Amino acid sequence: MFDNPIETISFFDSMIGLLRKECKHGWTINTDLTQIENVTTDSIMYLIALMRNIRVLCGGVLFRGNYPKDPKMKSLFGKVGFYRYIRSSVSDFQPDSRFIQIKSGESVNLKEASKICDFAKSAGIIDVKCKKIYTILAELMQNTCNYAYTKEDVFEHNWYVYAEDSGDTVKFVFLDTGNGIPTTVRKNFIEILSRMIFPINEDSKLILSALEGAFRTQTKEEHRGKGLPQIYDYYKIGFIENLKIISGKGYCVFNENTYAKNRIFDLSSEFQGSLFSWDVRKERVSKCV
């Protein structure tokens, strides 16, 4: 998703559009995965979320699926737990200790967050950093439940999370398919936006402003809205690396602690929801000679 956002989001957009238009109650939808040669876990996660949402939207829809011919891709779909979400003849894959299968929930579930922290700890992340991971997951779950959806939404109010031991780092991905940060900011902070000398129009800049805490000090409830700035602080002080966010049309990738190296721009297509990804580096423990 982050490497090839335009093509990936366009594909999912067309899928959502087609299913919204054509999908009927009682349909069985076959997801043909045989030709997939390259996919990242965030896209699998998004596919799962969309399938669940289509089920809710159309009612009584059954998803079936096969698996990619490519052995690596087949293995990836199994390891991240894709086949738990669809009706499939594909037998369960053996659990891989380097992966946490995609988890989902509809309310703040800190027990689940603690299990992910346990996984990170077992992968070699030191305790102090695990606490930051817990904080991040708590903030994102909270945002999903408080801001990401509205009562009018027909989609399920779910979050999805995934973690993977990638060697030197542990990688985390968090997704919700709600309204997205830019829409939420526009809706809740219209007064602040209208007072700006140079109003922010771009989704990516709205995300950046939310991360920098622009919308926390001027609200009626100024004790709130500290979650995203906390996550950004962890990035700035180096507790997390490669912080990446797609929300609405906004695309933000923070690779370095300098603005010049960051990539912050608007996409041509809109992502339905918010996707976060970040890495936590394992400590190198020096060996006694």
Add this chain to the structure above:
Amino acid sequence: MCIKLNIAEEFTTTPGIRYRKDSDYSGEEFREVLLYPAYLRAIRENKRLYIDIDGGYGYATSFLEEAFGGLVRVEGVDANKLLSILEIKSEDEQEWIEKIKGYIKDANKKKR
């Protein structure tokens, strides 16, 4: 002499978010059930209030804000009195100590 409260041992190792309605072990619940009574006892007995925040998985900002900022904002505690008797212990996440004090001061500013 002080009144001691260890969040991980006496409340939970998996603290939730701000309100009871949104999660288990919320900041609101912690404040109402343990923190505010401990504060009142410390005042009554003229002791310091010592809170150990280590030992758990971590915290959401909203948990700590609602617990400590909420003492001032919701329970009407005098912020200066609270800050004068409060001692936060954290070796794992020392940055929370200053943030908690900041939440108390911010809540006080808003109260005025």
